[in-house]
Amino acid sequence: MSKLEAGQRMTVEWRGRPIWILSRTPEMIERTEALGADRLADPESTEPQQPSYADGPLRSIKPEIGVIIGICTHLGCSPLFKPEPNAEGVGVDDWPGGFFCPCHGSRFDLAGRVFRNVPAPINLEVPPYRFESDDVIVVGEDEETA
Secondary structure (H helix, E strand, O other): OOOOOOOOOOEEEEOOOEEEEEEEEHHHHHHHHOOOOOOOOOOOOOOOOOOOOOOOOOOOOOOOOEEEEOOOOOOOOOOEEOOOOOOOOOOOOOOOEEEEEEOEEEEEEOOOOOOOOOOOOOOOOOOOOOEEOOOOOEEEEOOOOO
16 A cells, blocks of 8 residues: 555455555544534444454544445445545535445445435444555454464
8 A cells, every 4th residue: 555645545355345445634534533423323333343453433443544345334335435525426515525325325434434314324344454564454354363
């Protein structure tokens, strides 16, 4: 991920599924952490959609790097990356940036947490992963199993 710049997302494949690796800017982190529980269906990620080490509002090991399975938890579509606040086509006021599934209107923040009142029932999944170095992420393994 050495070529991944702040604010960008890259996609890799693991077990036939798209894995998004997101380099979050300080502004993206701030917007994501500032989202109120009143806007999110599961802000504390109590559903088991991530490893225990990927907890907190950013659901990641390092705040600036997100690793998320890019499959909507509603019907398996692949949401669009809409990182900018108030991005066009999302259909809500005060959009903080995140992922939008145009098929049925589900929305997720930049940590993959699902918004309230959308078809998707739970947050996007975070796969097991670990950092081999500052530039290499190994998906499918974590520190305990490596």
